Each structure stands twice: as C-alpha cells, then as structure tokens.
Amino acid sequence: MSRALGLVLGWALDQALGDPRRWHPVAGFGSAATALERRTYAVRRAHGVAHVAMLVGATAGLGVLAERSTRRGSVARTLVTAAATWAVLGGRSLTREASAIDGQLARDDLEDARVQVRNLVGRDTTRLDADGIARACIESLAENTSDAVVAPLLWGGLLGVPGLLGYRAVNTLDAMVGHRTDRYTEFGWAAARLDDVANWVPARVAAALALASAGSRQRATRGWVAVRRDAPAHPSPNGGVVEAAFAGVLGVRLGGSNVYDGEVEDRGTLGTGPAARAHDIAPAARLAQRVSVGSLVVAVAIATAAATTTRHLVRRRGV
Numbered sequence: 001m002s003r004a005l006g007l008v009l010g011w012a013l014d015q016a017l018g019d020p021r022r023w024h025p026v027a028g029f030g031s032a033a034t035a036l037e038r039r040t041y042a043v044r045r046a047h048g049v050a051h052v053a054m055l056v057g058a059t060a061g062l063g064v065l066a067e068r069s070t071r072r073g074s075v076a077r078t079l080v081t082a083a084a085t086w087a088v089l090g091g092r093s094l095t096r097e098a099s100a101i102d103g104q105l106a107r108d109d110l111e112d113a114r115v116q117v118r119n120l121v122g123r124d125t126t127r128l129d130a131d132g133i134a135r136a137c138i139e140s141l142a143e144n145t146s147d148a149v150v151a152p153l154l155w156g157g158l159l160g161v162p163g164l165l166g167y168r169a170v171n172t173l174d175a176m177v178g179h180r181t182d183r184y185t186e187f188g189w190a191a192a193r194l195d196d197v198a199n200w201v202p203a204r205v206a207a208a209l210a211l212a213s214a215g216s217r218q219r220a221t222r223g224w225v226a227v228r229r230d231a232p233a234h235p236s237p238n239g240g241v242v243e244a245a246f247a248g249v250l251g252v253r254l255g256g257s258n259v260y261d262g263e264v265e266d267r268g269t270l271g272t273g274p275a276a277r278a279h280d281i282a283p284a285a286r287l288a289q290r291v292s293v294g295s296l297v298v299a300v301a302i303a304t305a306a307a308t309t310t311r312h313l314v315r316r317r318g319v
Contacts, residue, residue, distance in 0.1 A: 010085020
C-alpha cells in the first residue's frame with residue numbers, strides 16, 4: 001500500500017504547495033536535456049529517437065534505483081513515492097495561473113492577462129482579446145489537467161516511481177522538441193509520438209472523469225456528443241478529446257484558429273455553446289479539480305490492484 005499512500009500524500013502536497021519556486025526537478029531535467037541536445041541533435045529521426053531513449057531511460061532508471069533503495073511497504077518507500085508525485089504533478093500551479101488570469105480579466109487588465117496566459121499556452125497572445133484569453137486559459141486547463149495530473153497519477157499507480165518520472169520525462173521532452181518546426185520536425189518526431197502514446201489512455205480517462213463529474217445528465221451528454229463529433233478535428237489525438245469534453249460539459253465553444261510562430265493553425269471547433277468568456281474560467285477550474293480528485297481515486301485503485309497482484313505472485317513463487 002506504500003505506492004497508493006505515496007500517491008495520495010504527493011497529490012496533497014501539490015494541492016497545498018504547488019510547484020517548488022526554486023530547484024524544481026523538472027527544470028533540472030530540462031537543463032540536462034538541453035545540454036544533451038547539443039551533442040545529439042541532427043535533422044534525423046534516428047538522432048531524436050536516441051535523444052529520447054537516453055533521457056527517458058535514465059530518468060525511469062533513477063526511479064527504479066529509488067524504489068530498490070527502499071523496502072516494499074516501508075515508510076521510506078511511501079515518502080519516496082510522495083516526493084516523486086509532488087515533483088511531477090502540476091495541478092495546483094495550473095489552477096493558480098487560471099485564478100490569476102480570471103482576476104486580471106475581471107479588472108479589464110488585458111495586458112497583464114496576455115502575459116500571464118503565456119505561462120499556460122504556446123500560441124501568440126499579443127493580440128488576444130478578453131474572450132481569446134479566456135478560451136486559451138480554459139483549453140489549457142483541460143489539456144494540462146490531463147497531461148500534468150491525470151497521466152502522471154495513472155502511470156504512477158501502474159508503475160510506481162519509475163512510471164511517475166518516466167512519464168514526466170516523456171511529456172517534458174514533447175514540450176521541448178515535439179514541434180513541427182524546421183528544427184524539430186524530424187528530431188522531435190520520437191518525442192511527439194511517444195507523448196501521444198503515453199497520453200492516449202489518460203486523456204480518455206480525463207474526458208470520462210469530466211463527463212462523470214458534469215453534475216447533470218444533460219451536461220454529460222453534451223460532453224459525450226462533443227467528444228464524438230468534434231475531437232477528431234483537433235490536431236492533437238489526445239488534447240482534442242479532453243478539450244471537447246470540457247467544452248460540452250461547460251456548455252461553451254472552444255477551439256478555432258491560433259497563431260504559432262507567425263503561422264495560423266486551425267484547431268477545429270469544440271462544442272456548440274457560446275464562445276468561452278472570462279466568467280467561464282472559474283467553472284472550468286472547478287471541473288479540472290473534480291477531474292483531479294477522480295484521477296487520484298483511479299490511480300489509488302490501480303496501485304492497490306498492482307500491489308495485490310504482486311503479493312499473489314510472490315506467494316506463488318514462495319510455494
């Protein structure tokens with residue numbers, strides 16, 4: 001039960017404290033990845049595969065060593081799992097950013113809101129109006145709740161500390177090099193594809209949890225219809241599923257055209273309600289929180305089932 005308890009404690013730490021202000025392990029991983037890229041980079045997929053394999057393998061390997069240094073079921077194993085969970089989750093920081101943007105829009109402080117929302121999205125925010133900022137914020141709440149909360153918890157429940165650290169390495173590398181730019185189209189291919197695979201199930205779990213916590217059958221049905229009808233138009237095989245679920249449950253319209261590095265990208269239309277506005281940010285944050293709690297319950301169930309399976313295997317070998 002140390003894995004399940006560690007996940008709960010780590011989630012609680014994230015909710016209470018958010019990300020560390022200094023010496024964040026993910027930032028350290030990013031610095032190491034940048035340094036390695038200077039040696040591994042080439043406009044070839046094979047080089048990108050090697051880059052990802054080395055970094056993800058090393059990070060997951062650290063997780064294996066961390067677990068092997070502690071006894072199964074011990075307090076030390078629980079604390080190691082809790083620390084790793086806290087390090088990789090981003091739920092509290094995500095809702096904190098959303099709350100700040102909500103306050104800025106309430107004060108009609110568009111300039112600060114445009115700057116603040118850059119912490120959540122990669123699109124050009126310099127010309128966004130209040131509705132555009134609100135849409136960007138809600139879309140990020142949806143997608144990042146899946147990427148930064150649901151996925152790490154599920155991988156942690158299944159594989160423990162190696163799953164937590166390995167997943168965060170995959171997701172961070174996708175954010176760093178998984179872009180369709182001249183530099184990264186080939187080199188970042190492996191990072192982008194591996195992130196798609198790692199998030200395929202978690203994204204659908206996140207969408208299902210959004211529907212389950214919609215609060216009414218009508219909202220849940222709207223979310224399901226939006227996922228089935230609108231998600232395929234989104235360029236991300238996973239982001240579109242979660243964003244469509246949020247759009248349907250909240251009764252708003254997300255998606256549309258965004259500008260990335262001077263190029264316009266059509267991300268489809270998600271939902272059939274009115275365009276998202278500033279007053280929709282708070283309900284979206286509450287929905288994200290319910291999804292976060294639900295994913296913790298699922299992760300604990302997975303960890304408990306894994307522990308039970310392991311005990312049965314050990315007993316059989318003992319016999």
